[in-house]
Amino acid sequence: MQILVLYYTQTGQLKQILDNMLSTLGDKASIDYVCYKPEKDFPFPWTSDQFFDAMPECVLEIPVPLQSFQIPDKAYDLVILGYQPWFLSPSVPTTSFLVSGQAKKLRGLPVVTVVGSRNMWLNAQEKIKAQLHNIGARHVGNIVFADTNHNLVSLFTIIRWTFTGQKEPSRFLPEAGVQTPDIEGSRKFGPVLFEAASTGNWQNLQPQLLARGAVSLKPTLIVLEKRGITKFRKFAVYIRQKGEPGNPERLSRVHLFKRLLLTGIFVLSPVSGFTAKMASLFKRKTFRQQLAYFKGVSYEPNVI
Ligand SMILES: Cc1cc2nc3c(=O)[nH]c(=O)nc-3n(C[C@H](O)[C@H](O)[C@H](O)COP(=O)(O)O)c2cc1C
Numbered sequence: 134m135q136i137l138v139l140y141y142t143q144t145g146q147l148k149q150i151l152d153n154m155l156s157t158l159g160d161k162a163s164i165d166y167v168c169y170k171p172e173k174d175f176p177f178p179w180t181s182d183q184f185f186d187a188m189p190e191c192v193l194e195i196p197v198p199l200q201s202f203q204i205p206d207k208a209y210d211l212v213i214l215g216y217q218p219w220f221l222s223p224s225v226p227t228t229s230f231l232v233s234g235q236a237k238k239l240r241g242l243p244v245v246t247v248v249g250s251r252n253m254w255l256n257a258q259e260k261i262k263a264q265l266h267n268i269g270a271r272h273v274g275n276i277v278f279a280d281t282n283h284n285l286v287s288l289f290t291i292i293r294w295t296f297t298g299q300k301e302p303s304r305f306l307p308e309a310g311v312q313t314p315d316i317e318g319s320r321k322f323g324p325v326l327f328e329a330a331s332t333g334n335w336q337n338l339q340p341q342l343l344a345r346g347a348v349s350l351k352p353t354l355i356v357l358e359k360r361g362i363t364k365f366r367k368f369a370v371y372i373r374q375k376g377e378p379g380n381p382e383r384l385s386r387v388h389l390f391k392r393l394l395l396t397g398i399f400v401l402s403p404v405s406g407f408t409a410k411m412a413s414l415f416k417r418k419t420f421r422q423q424l425a426y427f428k429g430v431s432y433e434p435n436v437i
Contacts, residue, residue, distance in 0.1 A: 134161060134162040134163070134210045134211070134327070134330055134331060135162070135163050135165070135207050135208065135209045135210050135211075136155070136158075136162050136163070136164045136165070136209065136210065136211045136212075136213065136330070137164075137165050137167065137204065137205075137207075137209045137211070137212045137213070137242075138151055138155070138164060138165065138166045138167070138212075138213045138215065139167050139168075139169065139204075139212065139213070139214050139215065139230065140166070140167075140168055140169075140214070140215035140216070141168060141169055141170060141215075141216070141217075141224065141226035141227060141230070142168075142215070142217070142249070143175065143177040143217075144177060144294070144298075144300065144310075146249055146300075146310055146311060146316070147215045147216075147217060147247075147249040148168075148215075149316050150215070150247065150249055150278055150311065150316050150319050151166075151213065151215050151247060151319075153316055153317055153318075153319040153320050154213075154247070154276075154319040154320065154322050154323055154326075155213075155323055155326075156320055156323065157320050157323035157324060157327075158323055158327055161327065162327065162330075165205055165207070167202060167203075167204055167205075168202075169199050169200070169202050169226060169229070169230045169233075169235075170199065170200045170202075170226065171197045171198065171199055171200070171225070171226050171229065172197070172198045172199065172200050173197070173198075175187065175225070175226075177298065178294075178295060178296050178297055178298040179295050179296060180296075181296065181391070182384065182387065184295060184296075185387050185388075185390055185391040185394075186378055186379065186383070186384075186387045187219065187220070187225065187378065188220045188365065188368070188369060188372070188387075188390065189368070189369035189370075189372045189373045189378075190225055190369075190378060191219040191220040191222040191223070191224065191225055191228075192220055192221070192222045192362070192365045192366055192369040193366075193369050193370070193373065194222065194223070194228045194260060195225075195228075196225070196228050196229035196232050196233075197225055197226075197229050198229070199226070199229050199230065199233060202235065203235070204235050204238045206238075209242055210243075210330045210331075211242075211243055211245065211326060211329075211330040212239055212242050212243065212244045212245070212270070213244075213245050213246075213247055213326075214244055214245070214246050214247070214261070214265075215246075215247040215248075215249065216246065216247075216248060216249075216257075216261065217248070217249050217250060218248065218250050218251075218253060218254045218256075218257035218258075219257075220365055221253055221255075221256045221257060221358060221361055221362045221365060222256060222257050222260060222362075222365075223257045223260050223261055223264075227261070228260075228264075231261070231264040231265075231268070232264070236264075236268055237268060239265070239268050239269075239270040240268055240269040240270060241269060241270070241271065242270055242271065243270075243271045243273040243330070243335055244265055244270045244271065244272050244273065245273060245274035245275065245276065245326060245338075246258070246261055246265075246272065246274070246275045246276070247275075247276050247278070248275070248276070248277045248278060248279075249278050249310075249311055250277065250278065250279050250280075250311075251279065251280050251287055251288075251291050251310065252279040252280055252284065252287060252354070253354065253357070253358055253361070254277055254279070255350075255354065255355065255358045255427055255437060256358055256362045256437045258275065258277075258427070259432075259436055259437050262430070262432040263432065263434065265432075266432050271335065272430045272432065273329070273335040273338050273339070273430060274326070274329070274335075274338045274339050274342055274347075274430060275339065275342070275347065275348065275429075275430055276319075276322055276342055276347040276348070277347065277348045277349070277350075278311040278315060278316070278319065279311065279349075280309070280310055280311060280312065281312060281315065282307055282312075284402075284406070285399075285402070286306065286307065287309075288398060288399075289306055290306050290307060290308070290309035290310070291309050291310065293306065293309060294309035294310060321345050322342060322345060322347065325338070325341050325342055325345065326338075329341075339428075339429055339430050343428055348427075348428045350424055350427055350428060352413035352420040352423075352424060353406060353409040353410050353413055355413070355420065355423055355424075355427065356408075356409035356412050356413060357405065357406070357409050358437065359437055360405065360409075362437060364397075368386075368390050368393075371386060372386045372387060372390065
């Protein structure tokens with residue numbers, strides 16, 4: 134069996150997830166890893182200005198040139214696309230890959246997406262579904278890894294990780310990002326992927342992945358993501374009116390975005406969390422349908 138794994142990772146977390154997931158396949162499969170990277174890669178750890186300045190191009194899905202890379206010309210039985218959300222959107226390297234000439238090689242191939250996130254990945258996933266649809270790939274499965282700590286705790290730890298590079302626990306806070314037991318637990322998905330790729334029975338793959346806990350999703354997150362991405366889209370256009378990334382002309386707008394985002398997260402988030410919960414309680418049937426949709430791999434344009 135031939136498997137192709139495509140990914141980008143800044144900290145190595147996504148590669149660890151993918152390695153663990155496929156570690157059970159041993160010599161049953163030949164696995165090609167292809168890592169795509171921007172010509173001018175993003176920094177890690179980030180400075181505050183670089184980080185917030187990256188938002189418009191993430192949200193508006195504006196690609197950057199990638200370092201030269203080649204997907205081998207083989208008849209792959211399965212493609213795994215690992216990616217991370219940035220600002221509720223696919224990371225810029227992922228968008229850049231999906232619109233590249235190399236991505237056309239995925240046409241007609243079965244693709245399983247693997248998300249390595251903090252916990253907000255819905256809009257990003259819809260954008261990835263759309264890109265796979267444009268390419269003509271068959272999106273057959275999705276597995277989501279997220280930080281399972283309380284939302285506010287995961288915000289503090291991701292800030293520590295992003296700006297200092299420290300993923301490890303500190304005195305009062307846990308490890309940042311996807312927790313080590315969950316990274317190691319990704320092994321459980323390997324045999325399910327192998328079985329589907331050897332039988333070609335893709336219809337049953339996502340239900341089987343879900344039965345093993347591939348996607349866990351709270352209804353409040355749907356509300357919060359919809360609210361968040363609507364504001365991000367407006368701000369993205371507003372900031373880009375002042376030029377390209379790094380242009381000092383746009384810095385004052387980037388700073389305004391940063392202040393409003395931090396206020397939204399730390400001051401208003403208990404209130405917006407409460408109203409989101411109420412919205413999900415009053416419209417239970419709608420939310421049941423939406424949960425089923427977001428856990429699945431079917432694609433309808435403009436859902437979010
Ligand atoms: C610029 C930036 C924006 C991010 N935005 C989100 C987000 O909107 N939702 C989310 O769940 N995680 C977000 N994250 C966390 C990433 O999805 C990812 O989990 C983390 O950066 C580690 O990924 P790695 O595999 O590149 O090391 C963001 C990270 C960065 C660097």
